[in-house]
Amino acid sequence: MTQSRSSYLQAFPLLTIMLVFLVIPTLMIVVVSFWDYNAFSIIPDFIWDNYDFLLTSPVTWRAYATTFFYAVTSWALTLAIGFTVAYYMAFHLRTTKVQTICFLLATIPFLTSNIIRMISWIPLLGRNGLVNQALLSMGLIDNPLEFLLYSDFSVILAFVHLYTLFMVVPIFNSMMRIDRKLIEAAIDAGASPLQVLTQVIIPLSKSGITIGTIFVFTLVMGDFITVRLMSGGLSASVGVLIYNEITLLQYPAAAAGAVTLLLTVLMMLAILFRFANIREDL
Numbered sequence: 001m002t003q004s005r006s007s008y009l010q011a012f013p014l015l016t017i018m019l020v021f022l023v024i025p026t027l028m029i030v031v032v033s034f035w036d037y038n039a040f041s042i043i044p045d046f047i048w049d050n051y052d053f054l055l056t057s058p059v060t061w062r063a064y065a066t067t068f069f070y071a072v073t074s075w076a077l078t079l080a081i082g083f084t085v086a087y088y089m090a091f092h093l094r095t096t097k098v099q100t101i102c103f104l105l106a107t108i109p110f111l112t113s114n115i116i117r118m119i120s121w122i123p124l125l126g127r128n129g130l131v132n133q134a135l136l137s138m139g140l141i142d143n144p145l146e147f148l149l150y151s152d153f154s155v156i157l158a159f160v161h162l163y164t165l166f167m168v169v170p171i172f173n174s175m176m177r178i179d180r181k182l183i184e185a186a187i188d189a190g191a192s193p194l195q196v197l198t199q200v201i202i203p204l205s206k207s208g209i210t211i212g213t214i215f216v217f218t219l220v221m222g223d224f225i226t227v228r229l230m231s232g233g234l235s236a237s238v239g240v241l242i243y244n245e246i247t248l249l250q251y252p253a254a255a256a257g258a259v260t261l262l263l264t265v266l267m268m269l270a271i272l273f274r275f276a277n278i279r280e281d282l
């Protein structure tokens with residue numbers, strides 16, 4: 001009994017923080033999502049109009065389709081790059097010192113803000129940017145490539161640039177936990193390098209891949225700055241719609257959009273949690 005009471009007391013500070021900074025604000029957003037509003041004020045009420053308009057609007061469905069496109073494409077690219085980098089670091093860099101140096105090099109961009117890192121692409125990808133000028137000077141193109149900037153291409157490029165490290169770290173952590181004797185046993189049994197990769201390394205890295213997937217999906221689904229800046233306002237994600245409603249002081253509509261997005265992300269996480277036991281890597 002005393003031990004149980006001591007456990008509750010130890011958990012109380014964390015529970016208080018979670019309650020004050022997560023549970024209560026989320027409940028307030030849910031409550032506000034049922035309120036009414038006009039051009040001048042917010043009216044406490046209980047109506048379904050915000051959700052009805054949200055779920056029946058073609059704009060919302062197009063925004064969700066665009067958001068899922070960004071999330072899936074960014075996930076596929078970050079997974080391919082992140083898995084390759086993590087594999088190289090885990091199985092080809094033999095010393096901890098070299099691995100640490102590589103990690104430090106990978107985290108250097110995080111010393112600046114996301115906005116600065118996104119803006120740095122504009123001089124490169126613009127109509128008169130370095131990429132177009134280089135291609136024109138080499139005679140590979142006759143006219144500047146318009147799709148490089150303010151397009152879906154530039155949005156996905158920025159997402160991959162920003163979030164690949166979130167895929168590298170958990171996969172690398174999983175790979176470092178793999179017993180090298182299992183790989184040696186597979187090779188001794190006659191397995192080819194491809195079979196070792198697909199039948200040993202990838203299955204044992206499943207928890208890291210799942211954690212990286214959760215990071216990338218949740219970050220992309222809730223992002224609005226990257227979409228707004230790198231698309232030049234030509235594309236709209238769910239986050240951009242919520243941001244626009246907040247700008248117009250339509251807080252109940254924005255709250256309804258936030259609740260819907262939260263439920264969508266939670267359903268995606270519930271599906272991902274079924275593929276791996278992420279407690280192994282936490």
